[in-house]
Amino acid sequence: xxxxxxxxxxxxxxxxxxxGYYLAFLxxxxxxxxxxxRRQTNRELKLYREKHPNNKTILVHSASLGEFEQAKPVIRxxxxxxxxxxxxxxxxxxxxxxxxxxxxxxxxxxxxxxxTLVRTDRFLTTLKPEKIIFVTYExxxxxxxxxxxxxxxxxxxxxxxxxxxxxxxxxxRTFFSEIYRCLDHIYAVSEEDSKSMKNxxxxxxxxxxxxxxxxYDQVVQRAEKNINGKVPQIYxxxxxFVGGSxxxxxxxxxxxxxxxxxxxxxxxxxxxxxxxxxxxxxEMLETRFIRAGYKTKRLSNLKEGPADERVILxxxxxxxxxxxxxxxxxxxxxxxxxxxxxxxxxxxxxxxVFFGPIYHNxxxxxxxxxxxxxxxxEETEGFYKSIKEIINNPAEYKKMAESARGVIIENLGASAKxxxxxxxx
Numbered sequence: 001x002x003x004x005x006x007x008x009x010x011x012x013x014x015x016x017x018x019x020g021y022y023l024a025f026l027x028x029x030x031x032x033x034x035x036x037x038r039r040q041t042n043r044e045l046k047l048y049r050e051k052h053p054n055n056k057t058i059l060v061h062s063a064s065l066g067e068f069e070q071a072k073p074v075i076r077x078x079x080x081x082x083x084x085x086x087x088x089x090x091x092x093x094x095x096x097x098x099x100x101x102x103x104x105x106x107x108x109x110x111x112x113x114x115x116t117l118v119r120t121d122r123f124l125t126t127l128k129p130e131k132i133i134f135v136t137y138e139x140x141x142x143x144x145x146x147x148x149x150x151x152x153x154x155x156x157x158x159x160x161x162x163x164x165x166x167x168x169x170x171x172x173r174t175f176f177s178e179i180y181r182c183l184d185h186i187y188a189v190s191e192e193d194s195k196s197m198k199n200x201x202x203x204x205x206x207x208x209x210x211x212x213x214x215x216y217d218q219v220v221q222r223a224e225k226n227i228n229g230k231v232p233q234i235y236x237x238x239x240x241f242v243g244g245s246x247x248x249x250x251x252x253x254x255x256x257x258x259x260x261x262x263x264x265x266x267x268x269x270x271x272x273x274x275x276x277x278x279x280x281x282x283e284m285l286e287t288r289f290i291r292a293g294y295k296t297k298r299l300s301n302l303k304e305g306p307a308d309e310r311v312i313l314x315x316x317x318x319x320x321x322x323x324x325x326x327x328x329x330x331x332x333x334x335x336x337x338x339x340x341x342x343x344x345x346x347x348x349x350x351x352x353v354f355f356g357p358i359y360h361n362x363x364x365x366x367x368x369x370x371x372x373x374x375x376x377x378e379e380t381e382g383f384y385k386s387i388k389e390i391i392n393n394p395a396e397y398k399k400m401a402e403s404a405r406g407v408i409i410e411n412l413g414a415s416a417k418x419x420x421x422x423x424x425x
């Protein structure tokens with residue numbers, strides 16, 4: 001059956017996608033970066049093999065930056081236990097390739113080639129990896145088929161399938177079932193995902209295990225790294241509430257509750273971090289608070305000492321993870337828009353977490369709700385009541401805070417298990 005689907009994939013899908021890709025090249029800067037990046041990759045890969053003809057390699061493929069973050073603790077573990085093996089990190093998108101931390105443990109950062117049989121064959125015969133590790137979702141069919149031909153072991157780590165995934169649709173499911181069956185090992189993030197994977201691959205001899213989610217390990221490592229004093233002291237007293245990665249849709253529901261609490265609780269202070277801290281987004285927030293009678297200050301204008309203003313607007317990126325650790329509770333944005341953003345960073349800080357109704361794209365958010373570390377509301381009044389409760393009820397605050405951090409703690413260790421399985425220790 002795999003040969004039938006491989007034929008369909010290469011005769012129908014690949015030619016259409018190939019033409020579309022190079023048409024988009026004419027108009028899309030991101031696509032152009034990918035094309036030029038892949039050309040550079042070809043040269044770098046040949047140069048690498050000329051310099052290191054006998055080095056053993058493991059290829060770790062991440063679609064973009066988020067998946068690479070999940071792979072980091074596994075990469076570190078692999079290199080620590082097998083320093084003789086070179087780790088090659090590949091990406092599909094320019095955003096992942098350009099913004100990924102250049103870890104010392106990685107010997108080479110490259111783009112994965114366009115998924116044609118010829119290009120992936122040329123790629124594998126040049127690199128000659130012993131193992132290929134795909135992260136979470138993205139599987140490249142021709143890469144997997146050629147890996148099968150060359151007896152290269154293939155893995156899917158931190159594997160998950162959303163309930164609303166297109167992979168469950170009848171014809172699409174049949175195609176992906178065949179692709180997943182070509183893998184040697186699948187490491188799911190939960191028991192539910194493990195059952196879904198087993199259901200997808202059927203009785204074929206694919207090793208499916210529930211090893212947990214490596215993102216929990218990575219978020220703890222990032223927290224340790226991020227608490228480095230890049231953010232000046234904002235407040236030294238009071239109850240500090242942060243809205244992280246918020247969008248205008250979040251603001252409409254959250255802001256009235258925060259302003260109402262500010263009027264009732266004089267020690268209540270607010271930090272808001274727009275997901276995209278554009279001039280427009282910042283000015284919109286400033287206007288809303290000025291109309292309510294409160295002055296604001298932007299984080300970049302904050303000098304030494306605690307702020308006098310009760311509202312701080314975060315006008316830079318890359319500092320939110322640290323800010324969470326200096327606050328008493330948090331709202332995570334995106335939950336009134338399309339999908340919730342990262343709830344793990346405030347959870348690892350050990351503070352109560354709040355968000356809107358759109359959170360089922362995140363297993364972590366669901367776990368926080370289930371364990372009592374987070375609350376979700378659809379309307380302003382719900383946020384007002386819940387935030388007031390944790391301000392005035394220390395027992396409720398402690399319960400939520402401990403539950404939030406507990407979700408992180410009880411899920412640690414997936415990276416070590418994954419490394420152990422990959423290296424067959």
